[in-house]
Amino acid sequence: MLTFHQVGRRYGLGGPWVLRGVGLALPAGTLARVAGANGTGKSTLLRLAAGIDAPSAGRIEGRPRTAYVPERFPPALPFTAHGYLTHLGRVHGLSRRTARVRAERWLDRFGARAHGETPLAELSKGTVQKVAVAQALLAEPELLVLDEAWTGLDAEARDALDEVVTERVAGGASVLFVDHDPRRLAGAVSAAYEVSGTSLIAAERGTARVRIDAEAPPGTKLPDGLPPEATHERDPSGTVRFTVPAAHSDALLRALLTAAGPWHIHRVRPPAARER
Numbered sequence: 430m431l432t433f434h435q436v437g438r439r440y441g442l443g444g445p446w447v448l449r450g451v452g453l454a455l456p457a458g459t460l461a462r463v464a465g466a467n468g469t470g471k472s473t474l475l476r477l478a479a480g481i482d483a484p485s486a487g488r489i490e491g492r493p494r495t496a497y498v499p500e501r502f503p504p505a506l507p508f509t510a511h512g513y514l515t516h517l518g519r520v521h522g523l524s525r526r527t528a529r530v531r532a533e534r535w536l537d538r539f540g541a542r543a544h545g546e547t548p549l550a551e552l553s554k555g556t557v558q559k560v561a562v563a564q565a566l567l568a569e570p571e572l573l574v575l576d577e578a579w580t581g582l583d584a585e586a587r588d589a590l591d592e593v594v595t596e597r598v599a600g601g602a603s604v605l606f607v608d609h610d611p612r613r614l615a616g617a618v619s620a621a622y623e624v625s626g627t628s629l630i631a632a633e634r635g636t637a638r639v640r641i642d643a644e645a646p647p648g649t650k651l652p653d654g655l656p657p658e659a660t661h662e663r664d665p666s667g668t669v670r671f672t673v674p675a676a677h678s679d680a681l682l683r684a685l686l687t688a689a690g691p692w693h694i695h696r697v698r699p700p701a702a703r704e705r
């Protein structure tokens with residue numbers, strides 16, 4: 430888990446504070462969105478979370494295996510798309526063969542397989558963006574930091590990225606993202622923040638969602654009286670993951686606890702709250 434404690438960042442000696450006193454906790458399985466006006470410090474926050482920038486004040490604890498898609502990806506490298514991804518896979522410790530297979534798989538998933546042998550410098554902006562996303566996914570990160578990663582992707586690749594993000598979160602990874610489209614992954618976001626002034630504030634309580642993992646004997650039907658906003662997904666292990674807006678989590682718990690079939694509640698994961 431990554432935790433920010435009273436984190437501040439300013440650029441240059443005596444420069445103005447961009448962020449100050451920021452607290453943030455990203456437990457496994459969090460899908461967190463960061464919004465805010467232009468130039469307020471969203472990218473600064475994401476670079477700190479990605480570990481490619483360091484706080485000027487406070488501290489950041491925990492360093493899950495992290496991957497980052499920056500707002501601008503430098504494509505001027507002497508590699509083909511496939512060669513670059515294979516190289517990065519090797520850097521991440523994969524065998525040459527695994528690196529090649531994964532590079533191909535991710536290019537394929539984002540509809541860029543045909544460009545695998547094209548030098549990065551000759552790729553269109555959209556395809557470079559696909560490579561940027563693929564490089565982040567190669568290492569199967571525990572924390573994925575996406576700074577406007579959808580921008581420049583075609584509609585299919587945007588959908589593919591939505592899917593991959595949802596899959597990784599369901600698999601226990603955390604994802605922290607900025608996107609200009611407020612509807613991006615709206616139903617799945619578990620924590621929403623806004624950079625305002627130099628602070629990070631928990632945004633729009635209504636979008637915060639609580640996840641409840643519960644289990645019942647095979648064949649048990651879902652309890653009556655589930656809040657209509659609750660969504661659920663069954664794990665192969667038999668666990669059912671419910672997600673519900675924070676305001677309705679009590680109703681969901683009540684429905685599970687009073688259900689006819691025996692539901693065992695494994696865990697309740699609240700939305701990551703601002704540190705107080």
Ligand SMILES: Nc1ncnc2c1ncn2[C@@H]1O[C@H](COP(=O)(O)OP(=O)(O)OP(=O)(O)O)[C@@H](O)[C@H]1O
Nearest residue numbers: 440441447465466467468469470471472473474500
């Ligand atoms: N490397 C840097 N050196 C100096 N100042 C910087 C640097 N990076 C960011 N800043 C400044 O920090 C402030 C916040 O920038 P940041 O890019 O984090 O904001 P943002 O919310 O991501 O902006 P946008 O929505 O335009 O992408 C801005 O005033 C910016 O000029």
